[in-house]
Amino acid sequence: MQFTSEQRLDDGVLEREFTLREIPGILWTPASASKPVPLILVSPPPLGLRKAYPRLLARARHAVADGYAAATIELPWSGDRPRSAAAEQALTDLHRALASGAVDNEIIDRLILPLVDKAVPEWRATLDALLALPEIDGPVGYSGGVISIGTRLAVVEPRISAAVLFAGSFVPRAILEEARQVTIPLHVLLQWDDEGNDRQLALDLFDAFGSKEKTLHANMGGHTGVPQYAGEEANRFFARHLK
Amino acid sequence: MQFTSEQRLDDGVLEREFTLREIPGILWTPASASKPVPLILVSPPPLGLRKAYPRLLARARHAVADGYAAATIELPWSGDRPRSAAAEQALTDLHRALASGAVDNEIIDRLILPLVDKAVPEWRATLDALLALPEIDGPVGYSGGVISIGTRLAVVEPRISAAVLFAGSFVPRAILEEARQVTIPLHVLLQWDDEGNDRQLALDLFDAFGSKEKTLHANMGGHTGVPQYAGEEANRFFARHLK
Numbered sequence: 001m002q003f004t005s006e007q008r009l010d011d012g013v014l015e016r017e018f019t020l021r022e023i024p025g026i027l028w029t030p031a032s033a034s035k036p037v038p039l040i041l042v043s044p045p046p047l048g049l050r051k052a053y054p055r056l057l058a059r060a061r062h063a064v065a066d067g068y069a070a071a072t073i074e075l076p077w078s079g080d081r082p083r084s085a086a087a088e089q090a091l092t093d094l095h096r097a098l099a100s101g102a103v104d105n106e107i108i109d110r111l112i113l114p115l116v117d118k119a120v121p122e123w124r125a126t127l128d129a130l131l132a133l134p135e136i137d138g139p140v141g142y143s144g145g146v147i148s149i150g151t152r153l154a155v156v157e158p159r160i161s162a163a164v165l166f167a168g169s170f171v172p173r174a175i176l177e178e179a180r181q182v183t184i185p186l187h188v189l190l191q192w193d194d195e196g197n198d199r200q201l202a203l204d205l206f207d208a209f210g211s212k213e214k215t216l217h218a219n220m221g222g223h224t225g226v227p228q229y230a231g232e233e234a235n236r237f238f239a240r241h242l243k
Numbered sequence: 244m245q246f247t248s249e250q251r252l253d254d255g256v257l258e259r260e261f262t263l264r265e266i267p268g269i270l271w272t273p274a275s276a277s278k279p280v281p282l283i284l285v286s287p288p289p290l291g292l293r294k295a296y297p298r299l300l301a302r303a304r305h306a307v308a309d310g311y312a313a314a315t316i317e318l319p320w321s322g323d324r325p326r327s328a329a330a331e332q333a334l335t336d337l338h339r340a341l342a343s344g345a346v347d348n349e350i351i352d353r354l355i356l357p358l359v360d361k362a363v364p365e366w367r368a369t370l371d372a373l374l375a376l377p378e379i380d381g382p383v384g385y386s387g388g389v390i391s392i393g394t395r396l397a398v399v400e401p402r403i404s405a406a407v408l409f410a411g412s413f414v415p416r417a418i419l420e421e422a423r424q425v426t427i428p429l430h431v432l433l434q435w436d437d438e439g440n441d442r443q444l445a446l447d448l449f450d451a452f453g454s455k456e457k458t459l460h461a462n463m464g465g466h467t468g469v470p471q472y473a474g475e476e477a478n479r480f481f482a483r484h485l486k
Contacts, residue, residue: 192450192459203446206461207435215473216435216461218449229483230458233476240472 001129003027013064015057020129023122024049024080025073028060029135036137038242039130041123041160042072043144046115046169048079059143062235068242069136073126075146076118087114094170108170112148116175120152127159139242143234147205148175154182162241163187164234167202168194168223179208186214187237189230194223244372246270256307258300263372266365267292267323268316271303272378279380281485282373284366284403285315286387289358289412291322302386305478311485312379316369318389319361330357337413351413355391359418363395370402382485386477390448391418397425405484406430407477410445411437411466422451429457430480432473437466 005017014031017024026049030037040063044052049072060070077084090111097103130136139161144150150165155178167190186209190202206216215237219230248260257274260267269292273280283306287295292315303313320327333354340346373379382404387393393408398421410433429452433445449459458480462473 192457212463213470214435214463215470216459218459218461220455220457227456227458229479236472 001126001132009061011061011065013061015060020073020122020126022081023073023126025071025126026056026060027069027071027130028057028064029069030064030067033135036135037067037069038139038141039069039071039136040141040143040238040242041127042070043123043142043146043149044072044075044078045145046075046078049074050079059231062231063238066235066239068141068238069130071126071130073122076115076122084114087111103170105173109172109174112146112170112172113174115146116148116152119146119149120156123149123153124157127157131159141238141242143238147171151175151179151182151205151209154184154186160184162238164189164237167191167205168197170198171201171205176205176208179205180210182209182211184211185237185241186211187234188214188216189226189234190216190218191221191223191226192218193220196223244369244375252304254304254308256304258303263316263365263369265324266316266369268314268369269299269303270312270314270373271300271307272312273307273310276378279378280310280312281382281384282312282314282370282379283384283386283481283485284370285313286366286385286389286392287315287318287321288388288409289318289321292317293322302474305474306481309478309482311384311481312373314369314373316365318392319358319365327357330354346413348416352415352417355389355413355415356417358389359391359395362389362392363399366392366396367400370400374402384481384485386481390414394418394422394425394448394452397427397429403427405481407432407480410434410448411440413441414444414448419448419451422448423453425452425454427454428480428484429454430477431457431459432469432477433459433461434464434466434469435461436463439466 001018001020003016003018007015012031014029016027042059063070074081077087093107140159141162142160143164146169147165154163162185164187188206219227244261244263246259246261250258255274257272259270285302299315306313320330336350383402385403385406389412390408397406405428407430431449462470
């Protein structure tokens, strides 16, 4: 992990860009902290870090104000990272299928499963590097992004203690099955009136999670209209589990 | 409205029992308040006030600690109130239908609609009496109980500004239709793993509510196992809308 830039934001947040292998990322920490802090992995939507930066920063500022470090990395094939011809083809096929009103599982699998297979080891390597820093220790929370990535990470990465997941992307059937193996506390946000989202699938996924403590918060406001109070409730979920 | 007893509880809560016409009720207010306080109507489950008292008192103590008055009344045909032969028959028929695994809408209608028809005017008369007391003014919240009663009240009673509803009882199709006319902010609690509850119907009801601001919080823990943090989120919902 190499830090490539560093700036102190006006509210006591230290923002450092880094690269890990070829993956760009951003780490936000309290500019002054007397002891190591817990960590929240803030997974981006599949827009590229640059486009997602304003809302990632807003979440990171909250996290740092609440006493955590926050970190994000670019998703595979997003932002300035090399493209995948197969992923682009799957996305083209998805858009064509959406336009015709018939999305089949094969396209979802082709789009999402390779992304999960590549992103999850990258997040784990990032976690290795972050936890080696003297200013960070556990526990670790995960907040994101592409819900299939969060689901797989919750299954395979024992250092993640609790996760806030956003229902709102396509989910392969295989991930629905993996969800049964999740046992950590989960806080799932669903935008009830998100027209681009398969609400029933989101409810099926919530039902499938094996966690004894799982909470679903459904709100109005469309895909990007998560109410402010819903974000605050998610922060309180982390406060209950990461402190 | 006649007060029939009065006691000061140890945490600064004044508890007064009353009767309004033949209906018994309980009012909880701050023992000392410098100005009139907003009100939360705490509607009981259909157990009778005596059996429900411990959990109603817990909710009332929270409400008073947060600066509200809280009040409840006995449901029709519950507790020491006169029984209804038709309601008892409907309940018997429901239990028989549940045992055989086939509950039809006709039984639900026969059980719930007369209860709603009788309870809602009683709550409105109680509200008249409570708002005439110098120590209480608006805004008014509703928290309860039998979700069909809360739904009808939210439609017909303009003095109710916000409601916390518990999904967990049978809902007639007619009430699902009425739900579309509800416009006040709603906070709906659903126990996801409540085996005696029709989860799909609860989700359909949540979907039907016409309110622009509505939130569904689904949690684990069975019918009566609402987590403490879920109660606290409901209190914050009232704080956003009644202050």
